[in-house]
Amino acid sequence: MAKCCICGRRIGGFGEDKYKISEEYIACYQCAPYFRKMKDAENSEQILKNENELNMKLGVNDVSQDVRDAIENEIQKIKDSKQDMYRKEQFQLQKKDEIRKKRKEFMVTTGYNFEGYKIVKYINLVHGEIVLGTGFYSELSASISDLLGVSSKTFEGKISQAKGVAQEQMILNAMTMDANAIIGIDFDITTFSNNMIGVSANGTAVVIEKIEK
Template sequence: MAKCCVCGKKLGLLSGESFSIQHNNLLICDECQNNRSNINVKRNKNINQKTILNSREYFQKCIDAGTVEQEVLPAIENMIEESVLAEEKNNEYHNRKKLFKMTNGYNFEGYHISDYLNIVSAETVLGTGFLSEFSSQISDVFGTNSGMFEGKIATAKDMAVKNLVDKALDAGANALIGVDFDLMTLSNNIIVVSANGTAVVIDKK
C-alpha cells in the first residue's frame, strides 16, 4: 500500500499526488499538498498568518512524529525555514509600505531628501472592449453611467500607483516625489494609464 511520504497516511490508488521536489515514486496526500501551498508567503497577497502558522505546525508535527521519509526531510525542513523567512520579509515590506509617502510635489514638510534613487514608472492597460463598452454609454454621458468611465480610470490609476510604490520599495526608497499620470490611447480600444515618479529616501529633519 502506498503512503504519503510526509504524514505517512495510507493512500488509495487515486488520492496520491507525486511530490514534485523528489523524482522517485514518492507520493504526497492531499492534506499535505494543501498545507504545502498554504505555507508559502506571497508578497502583496493578503496573508492569513494563522493559516501559515497552522501549516508550519502541521509539518513540524510530521517531522516530530517521524513519518517524514528521509529523502524529503531536508525539503520539508527547508520549506518551514523559507516560510519563516518569507513571512519576516513580508512583514518588513508591509511596515515599509505603511510608512511610505508620496507627493506630486518635490518635497515633504519636516523631511529632507537624502537620496534620489531612480525614476520609476508603472502602467496599467485597460483592454479591448473597454471603449466599446464606454461608447455604448456615451449617449448617457451626463447620466449615471458616465461614472463608469471615471471608475475604470480611477481603478487603473490605483493599480498603477500600487505597482509604482512596489517598484520604489524594491529600489530601497521610502517615498516618491513628482508623482504624475499619463493617459495614452493605443489602437484597438486600448488605454494605458501610466504613473511615474522619482523614488527617494527621506529622513526626518
C-alpha cells in the first residue's frame, strides 16, 4: 500500500484525496492541500505561506533528502506555472514605487507659483474630497459643552485630518493627469443636513520645471 512521503500515513481508501508529487512520491489527503493551495494561489504570499507550512511539516516528520528534492521540484513547477501572477505582482509593485516617488517630488501651494520653478503647463482644475460621517457632530457638541475647550481640539484635529486626506486624493488625481504640482489650493467645508460634513480640496494641476541658472 502506498504511503504519504511526507507524514508516512497509509494512502488506501478508494477516492481518498491525494497528490502525486513525482513518479515515486505521493502526498496523503492531509498533506495534499499544501500543493493544491499553491496551485490555486492568487498571489505569491499564499504560495509562500503554504511553502512555509509544508517545510515545517517536513521538518517535524524528518523526511529524506530524496523526498525533499522531489517536493522542491514540484513546487518549482507550480511556481513556473504561475509566471503571469508573478509578473503582474512585479508590475504593480513597480507602479506603487513610481507613484510613491512621484508623490515625494510633488509640490503644492496655496499661492500661484513656486520659487525657483516656472510653470510650463496648466492642465486642469483638480479636486479631492472626503465625507465625515454621523457622530461627528455629537462629538463636536460634547466638546463645545466642555468649558475648558480641551476637546475642541478633537474637532480641529478631525478637520485638519480630513483636509489632509482630501488633499492627498486631489494630488493622486493630479498625478494621473501627469501633473507634478498643484497651485491655488483651497479647501471647502460643507455641512449636510444628515449630520455629515464634507471637506473638499481644490486646485489647479500644473507642470513645473526648475529654472536653470
